[in-house]
Amino acid sequence: xxxxxxxxxxxxxxxxxxxxxxxxxxxxxxxxxxxxxxxxxxxxxxxxxxxxxxxxxxxxxxxxxxxxxxxxxxxxxxxxxxxxxxxxxxxxxxxxxxxxxxxxxxxxxxxxxxxxxxxxxxxxxxxxxxxxxxxxxxxxxxxxxxxxxxxxxxxxxxxxxxxxxxxxxxxxxxxxxxxxxxxxxxxxxxxxxxxxxxxxxxxxxxxxxxxxxxxxxxxxxxxxxxxxxxxxxxxxxxxxxxxxxxxxxxxxxxxxxxxxxxxxxxxxxxxxxxxxxxxxxxxxxxxxxxxxxxxxxxxxxxxxxxxxx
Amino acid sequence: xxxxxxxxxxxxxxxxxxxxxxxxxxxxxxxxxxxxxxxxxxxxxxxxxxxxxxxxxxxxxxxxxxxxxxxxxxxxxxxxxxxxxxxxxxxxxxxxxxxxxxxxxxxxxxxxxxxxxxxxxxxxxxxxxxxxxxxxxxxxxxxxxxxxxxxxxxxxxxxxxxxxxxxxxxxxxxxxxxxxxxxxxxxxxxxxxxxxxxxxxxxxxxxxxxxxxxxxxxxxxxxxxxxxxxxxxxxxxxxxxxxxxxxxxxxxxxxxxxxxxxxxxxxxxxxxxxxxxxxxxxxxxxxxxxxxxxxxxxxxxxxxxxxxxxxxxxxxxxxxxxxxxxxxxxxxxxxxxxxxxxxxxxxxxxxxxxxxxxxxxxxxxxxxxxxxxxxxxxxxxxxxxxxxxxxxxxxxx
Amino acid sequence: xxxxxxxxxxxxxxxxxxxxxxxxxxxxxxxxxxxxxxxxxxxxxxxxxxxxxxxxxxxxxxxxxxxxxxxxxxxxxxxxxxxxxxxxxxxxxxxxxxxxxxxxxxxxxxxxxxxxxxxxxxxxxxxxxxxxxxxxxxxxxxxxxxxxxxxxxxxxxxxxxxxxxxxxxxxxxxxxxxxxxxxxxxxxxxxxxxxxxxxxxxxxxxxxxxxxxxxxxxxxxxxxxxxxxxxxxxxxxxxxxxxxxxxxxxxxxxxxxxxxxxxxxxxxxxxxxxxxxxxxxxxxxxx
Numbered sequence: 001x002x003x004x005x006x007x008x009x010x011x012x013x014x015x016x017x018x019x020x021x022x023x024x025x026x027x028x029x030x031x032x033x034x035x036x037x038x039x040x041x042x043x044x045x046x047x048x049x050x051x052x053x054x055x056x057x058x059x060x061x062x063x064x065x066x067x068x069x070x071x072x073x074x075x076x077x078x079x080x081x082x083x084x085x086x087x088x089x090x091x092x093x094x095x096x097x098x099x100x101x102x103x104x105x106x107x108x109x110x111x112x113x114x115x116x117x118x119x120x121x122x123x124x125x126x127x128x129x130x131x132x133x134x135x136x137x138x139x140x141x142x143x144x145x146x147x148x149x150x151x152x153x154x155x156x157x158x159x160x161x162x163x164x165x166x167x168x169x170x171x172x173x174x175x176x177x178x179x180x181x182x183x184x185x186x187x188x189x190x191x192x193x194x195x196x197x198x199x200x201x202x203x204x205x206x207x208x209x210x211x212x213x214x215x216x217x218x219x220x221x222x223x224x225x226x227x228x229x230x231x232x233x234x235x236x237x238x239x240x241x242x243x244x245x246x247x248x249x250x251x252x253x254x255x256x257x258x259x260x261x262x263x264x265x266x267x268x269x270x271x272x273x274x275x276x277x278x279x280x281x282x283x284x285x286x287x288x289x290x291x292x293x294x295x296x297x298x299x300x301x302x303x304x305x306x307x308x309x
Numbered sequence: 310x311x312x313x314x315x316x317x318x319x320x321x322x323x324x325x326x327x328x329x330x331x332x333x334x335x336x337x338x339x340x341x342x343x344x345x346x347x348x349x350x351x352x353x354x355x356x357x358x359x360x361x362x363x364x365x366x367x368x369x370x371x372x373x374x375x376x377x378x379x380x381x382x383x384x385x386x387x388x389x390x391x392x393x394x395x396x397x398x399x400x401x402x403x404x405x406x407x408x409x410x411x412x413x414x415x416x417x418x419x420x421x422x423x424x425x426x427x428x429x430x431x432x433x434x435x436x437x438x439x440x441x442x443x444x445x446x447x448x449x450x451x452x453x454x455x456x457x458x459x460x461x462x463x464x465x466x467x468x469x470x471x472x473x474x475x476x477x478x479x480x481x482x483x484x485x486x487x488x489x490x491x492x493x494x495x496x497x498x499x500x501x502x503x504x505x506x507x508x509x510x511x512x513x514x515x516x517x518x519x520x521x522x523x524x525x526x527x528x529x530x531x532x533x534x535x536x537x538x539x540x541x542x543x544x545x546x547x548x549x550x551x552x553x554x555x556x557x558x559x560x561x562x563x564x565x566x567x568x569x570x571x572x573x574x575x576x577x578x579x580x581x582x583x584x585x586x587x588x589x590x591x592x593x594x595x596x597x598x599x600x601x602x603x604x605x606x607x608x609x610x611x612x613x614x615x616x617x618x619x620x621x622x623x624x625x626x627x628x629x630x631x632x633x634x635x636x637x638x639x640x641x642x643x644x645x646x647x648x649x650x651x652x653x654x655x656x657x658x659x660x661x662x663x664x665x666x667x668x669x670x671x672x673x674x675x676x677x678x679x680x681x682x683x684x685x686x687x688x689x690x691x692x693x694x695x696x697x698x699x700x701x702x703x704x705x706x
Numbered sequence: 707x708x709x710x711x712x713x714x715x716x717x718x719x720x721x722x723x724x725x726x727x728x729x730x731x732x733x734x735x736x737x738x739x740x741x742x743x744x745x746x747x748x749x750x751x752x753x754x755x756x757x758x759x760x761x762x763x764x765x766x767x768x769x770x771x772x773x774x775x776x777x778x779x780x781x782x783x784x785x786x787x788x789x790x791x792x793x794x795x796x797x798x799x800x801x802x803x804x805x806x807x808x809x810x811x812x813x814x815x816x817x818x819x820x821x822x823x824x825x826x827x828x829x830x831x832x833x834x835x836x837x838x839x840x841x842x843x844x845x846x847x848x849x850x851x852x853x854x855x856x857x858x859x860x861x862x863x864x865x866x867x868x869x870x871x872x873x874x875x876x877x878x879x880x881x882x883x884x885x886x887x888x889x890x891x892x893x894x895x896x897x898x899x900x901x902x903x904x905x906x907x908x909x910x911x912x913x914x915x916x917x918x919x920x921x922x923x924x925x926x927x928x929x930x931x932x933x934x935x936x937x938x939x940x941x942x943x944x945x946x947x948x949x950x951x952x953x954x955x956x957x958x959x960x961x962x963x964x965x966x967x968x969x970x971x972x973x974x975x976x977x978x979x980x981x982x983x984x985x986x987x988x989x990x991x992x993x
Contacts, residue, residue: 031896032813036821038802039867043824045849046864047831054841064381065356065840110735113728123980128736130979131743134971136925136943139964140742146749146957147742150537151466151529152544152760154745160466169532172685185738193982217721235872238829246833249927256477259531260678260685270837275353276476277671277700278377280840287837294830302826311935313952317779320953344935347944348952354932357840361847365935466760539954544758559953563758 051291058284065280076289079273079282084261092245092266095176099183100240104233106184107191112221114192115199126196130189137186141253144182149254172262175255179263182254183244191236198232199225234305238298245294266290310341310367310607311355313348313590314424321558321624322424326611328619333610341367341607349478352378355595359383364595366604372422375411375591376500376668379419385594386417390605399614402630406656407589410665420591421612423620425627426555427655428481428586430470430572433564436460436548444570448579450515453549457525460548469525471547473533474680479673480535481586483519483551484680486574487512489584489661500667502701504676505694513690517683531681553588554655557648558625571648573659587660627652675701743968750961757957772958773966780937781963784945787858789970791941792923795862799870799919800912807874808900812886828868835865836928843932857933858941862923869922870915877911878904913981917974924971942967 061071079085110129114122132140148155149169156167168174202225210220226233248271251257257264257272270290274283316327326343334340344365346354352374358364359381370378378384387393392400407422430453432444442456457469472482488495491508503509519526533541539556541547543563560569573582592611594604610616617633620626621640627649628634634641634653641650663669679697682688688696749757753767809815810822835842843852851857881904889899905912930941937945946967949960975982 029813030815032809032815032818035809035813036806039806039871040821040824042802042860042864042867043828046861047828047835048824050835050838050842050845051831053845054838057841057844064377064383065353065844066360066381106731106735109728109731113732119980125732125736126982127975127979128740129732130975130982131739134921134925134975135743135964135968136927136946138927138943139946139967142960143742143746143964146961147745151541151546152758152762154762154764155741157761167529167532170529175532188735189739217724239869242830242833246830246836248836252477255532256475256534258475258681260681260687267837272476274840275350276674278353278356278374278668280356283837284841287834287841290837291831291834294834295827298826298830299823315779315948315951319775342936345937345948346935347931347947350931353840354843354935357843358847358852361844361852363847363852536950536955540758544760546760556954563755 054284054291055288058281058288060281060284062281062284064278071281075281075285079279079285084264085269085286087261088264088266088269091261091264095180095183095263095265096241096244099180099244100237102180103184103187103191103240104236107188107195107236110188111192111195111199112225114196126192129192132185133187133189133193137247137249138253140186141182141250144185145254149178169255170259172260175259175262179251179255179265182250183247186247186250187240187243191240194232194236194239195229198229201232202228230305234302237305238301241297241301242294245290245297310343310369311346311351311365312343312369312592313346313351314369315345316343322620322626325616325619325624325626328623329611329616333607336610337606339603339607356381356383359595359597362597364597366595366598366600367592367607368595369423369590369592370420372589372591372665373663373669373672375420375593376664376666377670378593379666380668383596384419385596385598385601385605386419387421387594387605387608388416388418390594390602391609392418392421392605395609399630402614402632403612405629405631406587406660406662407629410662411591413666420593421608421629422589423592423611423626423629424555425587425589425629425652425656426553427627427652427660428486428551428553428588429574429582429651429655430549431542431552431557431560432549432570432572433542433545433547433568434570435565435568436467436545437570440548444572447572447575450575450577452579453575454519454523454525457519457549458523461525466546468527468541468547469549470519471533471538471541471550472519472526472530473535473538473551474530474677474684475532475534475537476674476677476681478534478536479677480551480553481588481673482516482676482680483574484512484516484676485586485673486583487515490576495661495672496664496667496669498664498667500664500669502672502675502698504679504698505691510690510694513679513683513694516680517690520684528684531684554627554648554652561645566645569648571651573651573655582655582659584659584661585655587656587662591665621649625649627656671701746961747965749957750965752958754958772962775959776963776966780940781942781945781966784937784940785942785966785970787939788924788942788967791859791862792920794859795866795923796916796919798859798863799867800874800916803867803870803874803915804905804908804912805900806871807878808904810871810875811878812883825868825871829872832865832868835861839928839932842929846933851933853934853936853939855939858926858930858939859923861929861933862919862926865926865929866919866922870919873911873915873918874908877908881907910981913978917978917982920974921971924967 058075059071060067061069061074114125117125147153168178206224207220210224215223246267248267251263251265251268252271255263257268270283270286273279273286314323314326316323316330330341330343352370355364355368355370356378364383411420411422412418437444437460440459442459447453447456453470461467461469473480485495488504488509491512492503492506494503496502520528520530538547538550538552539560542550542560554571557569557571574585576583592608594601594608598604612629614630614633617629618637621628621633621637625646640646663672675697678700679693682693682696683690748764750772751768751770753769756763756766810818846852846857885903886899889903894902925943927943927947931944931947934940946960946963949956949963
C-alpha cells in the first residue's frame with residue numbers, strides 16, 4: 001500500500017524547482033540502511049514501540065493504572081457505549097476541517113503579502129507573524145486567554161468600551177469559534193512559514209510572462225501560484241491537521257471543553273477520560289483509536305494529494 | 310516526597326513545611342527529598358509511578374482521589390506503621406470526621422488529612438459595607454439572594470454572587486450543599502451517586518435559579534473556572550463568590566485582610582448552616598516504599614501536635630488536633646483568622662465529606678456538567694442529573 | 707531577467723483591492739499575535755496589587771519583583787536544562803537526520819519506500835504523544851529512563867526527527883546529482899562527497915531544521931511535566947506552568963517566567979529567522 005502511495009522519485013516531476021533535475025543515480029546497495037539506521041532506531045524506541053505498547057495497553061484490564069488481566073476489546077466496547085463519544089468525533093472533525101481550512105486561507109494571504117515585501121521588512125513582519133508559534137502552546141494559550149478572554153482582560157474591556165458585550169465562551173457556538181481562533185493563532189505562523197517558502201520557489205519569470213499575456217492578479221494566483229505550491233500546501237495541510245487533532249493544551253486552557261459539551265474535542269476527551277475521570281482504560285482505548293485514525297488520515301491524504309517521496 | 314508545596318516558596322504553608330523538614334533532619338539525621346509536582350496531575354502520575362515501581366515514599370493526594378489509590382493498592386496502611394505506635398491519647402485528640410472517614414472498617418488508615426479546606430461563601434467586606442449589607446445578617450438562602458441583589462452593579466460589570474460551573478478546576482457548589490440540606494447525603498456508602506432523586510433534581514433547579522430567576526449570578530458562570538472566580542473576586546468584579554476556605558489567606562494578601570470574609574452556606578430556615586463540602590490533602594506512604602516505616606514516621610512528624618501548631622500559627626491552616634484549637638483560641642479569635650473558626654465549625658458540626666473509602670473522583674466535574682446543561686437550556690434538571698450520574702459512574706470502573 | 711522587481715505581479719484596481727485586503731489581513735494578524743505577548747510582558751512588571759485591577763491599566767507602578775522571585779528559585783536551572791535538552795536534540799537530530807536524508811535521496815536500498823513511509827507515519831505519532839502519556843510513562847519506566855537527564859532530550863529528538871528528515875531530504879533533492887558524480891570521479895568516497903559537497907550546500911536547510919527542532923524541544927510541555935519529577939531535570943515550560951499553583955494563577959511570576967522563557971527563542975528567531983524561510987524553501991516544500 002505504501003509502495004503505491006509513495007511513488008519512486010524518478011517518476012516524480014519536480015515541479016517547484018522549475019528546472020528538471022537529472023534522474024538521480026539509484027545505486028542498489030545496502031549502505032543506505034546503515035545511513036538511516038540511527039534515525040530508524042530513535043524513531044523505533046521513542047515513537048513506534050511506545051505506540052505499539054499503547055495499543056497493547058488498551059487491550060488490558062486495568063485497575064486504575066495497574067494491569068490486572070486481559071480485557072480484549074472490552075475497554076473499547078465500554079467507552080464507545082457512551083453515546084457522547086460519537087458527538088465528540090463529529091465535533092472534532094468539524095473543528096479540524098474548519099480550523100485547517102481557515103488557517104490555510106489566512107496563512108496563504110499573509111504569505112502572499114510577505115512574499116511581496118522587501119527582504120528587510122519581510123524578516124521583521126515574519127518574526128511578528130510566527131511569534132505565537134515560537135511561544136509554547138501552554139503559555140500562548142494562557143496569554144491569549146489573559147488578553148482576550150478573561151473578564152478582566154484588556155480585550156474584553158476595549159470591546160465593552162465600544163459597546164460590544166463580548167463574553168464569547170459563555171455561548172456554545174461562540175465558544176467553538178473562539179477555540180478555532182486560538183487554534184489558528186497557535187499554528188498560523190508555522191503555516192505561513194511553510195507556504196512562503198513554497199512561494200519563494202516560484203520563479204518570477206512565470207509571473208512576468210503571465211503579466212505580458214494580460215492575466216489578472218487573481219488569474220495568476222489561481223493558475224500559477226496555487227499549482228506551483230501544491231506540495232507546500234500538502235505538507236502544511238498534513239501538519240496543521242495533525243497538530244489540531246492532537247492538541248490537548250489549547251482547549252484545556254481556553255475553553256476546558258465547555259460550555260456544555262460545545263468544545264469537547266477528541267484529544268481533550270482522551271485527556272479528561274484519564275486525568276479527570278480516572279478512567280484510564282477508556283482513555284487508553286480512545287487514544288489507541290485516535291492513533292490509528294491519525295496515521296490512516298495522513299496516508300489517505302497523501303494518497304489523495306498524489307504526493308510522492 | 311511529592312507535594313504541591315514548595316519548601317523554597319514564600320507562602321506561610323510552604324515556610325512551615327520547610328521548617329518541619331529541617332527539624333526532622335535535626336532530630337533524625339534523615340533528609341527528606343521534596344519533589345514539587347503539578348498539583349492537578351500529581352495523583353495520576355503517582356498511580357502510574359506506583360505501577361512502574363518508581364513512586365515517592367511519601368505522597369500528597371487530593372482527598373477524593375485517595376480511594377482510587379487505595380483500590381489500586383498504591384498506599385500503605387499507616388496503622389501498621391508509625392501511627393500504630395502513637396499514644397492513645399494523641400490518637401483520640403486527632404480523631405475527628407476526617408480521621409473517621411479515612412478509617413476503613415478493618416481499622417486501616419491510608420493517610421492523614423492536611424491542608425484542610427471547607428467550602429462556603431467568600432465575601433468582600435468592603436463592597437458589602439459600601440452597599441450597606443451586613444454579612445452577619447445572612448442566615449437563609451433568601452438573605453443571601455437579597456444581599457447578592459444589593460451588591461450587583463451591572464454598570465461596573467460587577468456581580469453579586471459569582472459561581473463557576475466549568476468542568477476544569479471544578480469546586481463543590483451550592484448545589485452540593487443544597488442536596489445535602491434536602492437529602493442528607495450525596496452518595497451511598499459505597500460511593501454510588503444519589504443525584505437523580507427528587508431532592509437532587511430539586512436542588513439543581515434551586516442552583517440554576519441564582520442565574521435564571523434571581524439574576525444575582527451571571528450566565529457566564531457556565532464557563533468560569535474556580536480559578537477565574539478568585540481573580541474576579543480579587544479584581545472587585547464579584548462581591549461574593551462560592552469558594553474554598555484555603556484560598557482566604559491568598560485573597561487577604563491580594564485585597565487586604567480586613568476586606569475578605571468567609572461564611573457558612575446559609576440554609577432554608579436559617580437555624581443552622583447548610584452542609585459545606587470538606588476537602589483536603591491526604592498525606593500517605595507509598596505501598597511499594599522500601600522505607601515505609603521511616604516515611605510513616607515523617608508523616609507522623611508532619612502531623613505531630615507541635616507541627617500542628619506551626620501549621621496553624623504560621624501557615625493559617627485549620628488545626629488537626631482539637632487541643633491545638635483550644636490552646637490557640639486567642640489566635641483564632643483574631644479577625645483575619647476568623648475564617649479558621651468557621652472552618653473548625655464546619656469540621657465539627659456542619660460540613661460533610663464524601664465517602665473516602667470508595668472512589669468518588671470526578672463528582673464535582675459531573676455535577677458542574679449538569680448545571681451547565683440546565684443553564685444552556687440543553688436539558689431538564691432531571692435529565693441532566695441522570696446524565697451526570699451516568700458520566701460519573703462511567704469513570705469509576 | 708529572473709530578478710524580481712518589487713511588485714511585478716498584479717496591476718490595476720484589482721491589484722489595489724488585493725493589496726488592501728492583504729495589508730488588512732496581515733495587520734490584523736500581527737496585532738492579534740503581538741498584543742497578548744506585549745500584555746504578558748506588561749503584566750510581568752506590574753506590582754502584584756495592580757494585576758487584577760479593572761478596568762485594566764497599562765501605566766502604573768513598575769516593579770521587577772516578579773522577575774526577582776522567578777530568578778530566586780530553580781527557574782534558572784530549569785532554563786539551563788531546556789537549553790541543554792534542546793541543543794542536544796537539535797545537534798543529534800540534524801546530524802543523524804542528514805545522513806538518513808542523504809541515503810533516502812541518493813541511495814537505492816531495499817524497502818526504501820516503505821521505510822520513508824515509516825518516517826512519515828511518525829509525524830502523527832510524534833504529535834499524538836500527548837494523549838498517550840500514561841502508556842508512554844509505563845513504557846519508559848520499564849526502560850529505566852524516568853526522571854533521568856537522558857529521557858527528555860531523547861524524547862525531543864524523537865518527536866522532531868521526522869520533520870527534520872523531511873526538511874533535509876527536500877533540500878538534498880534540490881542538489882543536482884551531477885555534483886556527486888563529479889566528486890566521485892575525482893575519487894572522493896561517498897562519505898567524503900556527503901561531507902564536502904552535499905552538506906555545505908544544504909546549510910540553510912540545516913539551519914531551518916535546527917531551528918525547528920530547537921523550538922519544538924524548547925516548547926514541549928506534556929512529556930516534560932510527566933517524565934521527570936525532580937526540579938533538577940525539569941524543563942523550562944513546566945517551570946513556567948508551576949506558577950499556576952494550588953494557590954491560584956500567580957500572573958506576575960507566571961508572565962515574568964514566560965517572558966524569560968521566550969527570550970532564547972526570540973533571539974534565535976531574530977538571528978536565524980531568514981534561514982527559516984530559505985531553508986524550508988529548499989526543504990520541506992519540495993516534498
